[in-house]
Amino acid sequence: MLDQIHWLAAVTVLGVLEQAYFFLQVIYARRLFGISPPKISGPPEFERIFRAQVNSSEYFPIFLVLLWQAGLFFHQGLAAALGLLYLCGRYCYFMGYKTSSSARLTPMYFSAGVLWILTAVSALSILHFFLSHYVGLNILQLLTA
Amino acid sequence: MLDQIHWLAAVTVLGVLEQAYFFLQVIYARRLFGISPPKISGPPEFERIFRAQVNSSEYFPIFLVLLWQAGLFFHQGLAAALGLLYLCGRYCYFMGYKTSSSARLTPMYFSAGVLWILTAVSALSILHFFLSHYVGLNILQLLTA
Amino acid sequence: MLDQIHWLAAVTVLGVLEQAYFFLQVIYARRLFGISPPKISGPPEFERIFRAQVNSSEYFPIFLVLLWQAGLFFHQGLAAALGLLYLCGRYCYFMGYKTSSSARLTPMYFSAGVLWILTAVSALSILHFFLSHYVGLNILQLLTA
Numbered sequence: 001m002l003d004q005i006h007w008l009a010a011v012t013v014l015g016v017l018e019q020a021y022f023f024l025q026v027i028y029a030r031r032l033f034g035i036s037p038p039k040i041s042g043p044p045e046f047e048r049i050f051r052a053q054v055n056s057s058e059y060f061p062i063f064l065v066l067l068w069q070a071g072l073f074f075h076q077g078l079a080a081a082l083g084l085l086y087l088c089g090r091y092c093y094f095m096g097y098k099t100s101s102s103a104r105l106t107p108m109y110f111s112a113g114v115l116w117i118l119t120a121v122s123a124l125s126i127l128h129f130f131l132s133h134y135v136g137l138n139i140l141q142l143l144t145a
Numbered sequence: 146m147l148d149q150i151h152w153l154a155a156v157t158v159l160g161v162l163e164q165a166y167f168f169l170q171v172i173y174a175r176r177l178f179g180i181s182p183p184k185i186s187g188p189p190e191f192e193r194i195f196r197a198q199v200n201s202s203e204y205f206p207i208f209l210v211l212l213w214q215a216g217l218f219f220h221q222g223l224a225a226a227l228g229l230l231y232l233c234g235r236y237c238y239f240m241g242y243k244t245s246s247s248a249r250l251t252p253m254y255f256s257a258g259v260l261w262i263l264t265a266v267s268a269l270s271i272l273h274f275f276l277s278h279y280v281g282l283n284i285l286q287l288l289t290a
Numbered sequence: 291m292l293d294q295i296h297w298l299a300a301v302t303v304l305g306v307l308e309q310a311y312f313f314l315q316v317i318y319a320r321r322l323f324g325i326s327p328p329k330i331s332g333p334p335e336f337e338r339i340f341r342a343q344v345n346s347s348e349y350f351p352i353f354l355v356l357l358w359q360a361g362l363f364f365h366q367g368l369a370a371a372l373g374l375l376y377l378c379g380r381y382c383y384f385m386g387y388k389t390s391s392s393a394r395l396t397p398m399y400f401s402a403g404v405l406w407i408l409t410a411v412s413a414l415s416i417l418h419f420f421l422s423h424y425v426g427l428n429i430l431q432l433l434t435a
Contacts, residue, residue, distance in 0.1 A: 013409070037338075040341070054348075062161055119158070119162070210302055218292065246326060267306075
């Protein structure tokens with residue numbers, strides 16, 4: 001069973017390390033700008049780093065779910081490759097947001113695009129599974145026949 | 146293996162689409178009220194939409210975990226049906242919160258109720274697994290005997 | 291298959307119950323200090339409880355992912371034991387943060403330490419899987435030979 005998920009698991013660990021990096025960046029920013037918890041407001045420089053981390057955290061479960069479903073129902077390698085693209089996009093988003101609000105936009109659209117592709121792959125491959133499981137209709141086979 | 150999880154996967158994709166819809170609503174509200182990131186405070190109308198999205202995001206991983214555990218340890222179809230109820234409850238919660246703080250309460254209690262049922266189903270079916278696995282005690286069999 | 295994940299599932303349900311407890315604490319604090327949603331700012335006593343819940347929610351998906359990957363790729367019992375330590379640490383963190391910002395630090399470092407151990411266990415056991423799967427190199431066997 002593990003050989004069906006090891007690439008997904010590897011990308012997931014990379015994702016966890018990326019999240020850890022974002023958390024550490026917020027801790028450094030708190031020290032730099034002298035903003036102790038529980039405070040979350042401060043100069044725009046701090047708030048941008050803070051919001052970049054919060055936004056990445058909110059998307060993390062959604063990313064993982066799509067990565068694993070696309071990997072299990074369609075193709076592990078493709079899902080893992082898209083996962084790596086997403087993690088790169090997230091890194092650029094974080095670094096861009098740190099600089100300015102507008103510099104976050106391009107990598108934000110890129111990451112969102114990758115997520116939409118993963119969503120489409122998941123949804124279509126699950127739909128394909130339903131059709132072949134309940135109706136006996138194998139679309140992939142029909143297309144390649 | 147996939148035929149044990151395809152209903153759970155389908156409900157999960159619907160959940161992801163719902164979360165995407167909530168994120169888009171926040172983006173529209175930011176434009177409407179002219180509140181650019183990283184700012185998160187503004188008129189109550191904006192803050193209600195923003196909080197509705199944040200609250201839904203915080204509950205999303207908990208929902209997914211309960212959905213999948215109830216589905217794997219008890220019954221996939223029942224878990225998926227409860228999952229659909231939860232997603233409906235969340236939609237009504239979001240739409241209610243958009244109107245007023247008090248209009249979020251009824252669907253909030255409904256969603257929370259569904260989550261508690263999923264928690265009970267997960268906990269009891271895992272307990273049942275432990276009892277039959279380690280003690281050899283099959284309660285379901287005893288009850289139906 | 292379920293006997294490979296029942297301890298992970300049991301710890302996960304405990305984690306969900308802990309998160310539910312944290313959510314309830316925020317609801318009680320909102321009533322106590324008279325802070326109705328969507329407001330999230332108030333006296334430091336309220337903000338500490340609120341931030342303790344938000345922080346625990348942000349870490350919850352990361353914790354779950356590491357718990358399950360360490361359990362699947364290395365050892366279920368060890369992962370579940372580390373998971374219990376993490377949940378204890380989180381409880382002390384929440385209770386500490388409720389009292390004062392500084393009282394959260396020791397359990398915060400403890401929880402973070404447990405997460406780093408889970409990360410290392412996950413990463414190394416996945417690396418080990420890759421090595422034995424693709425290179426045919428079984429390090430554990432070499433070490434014990």
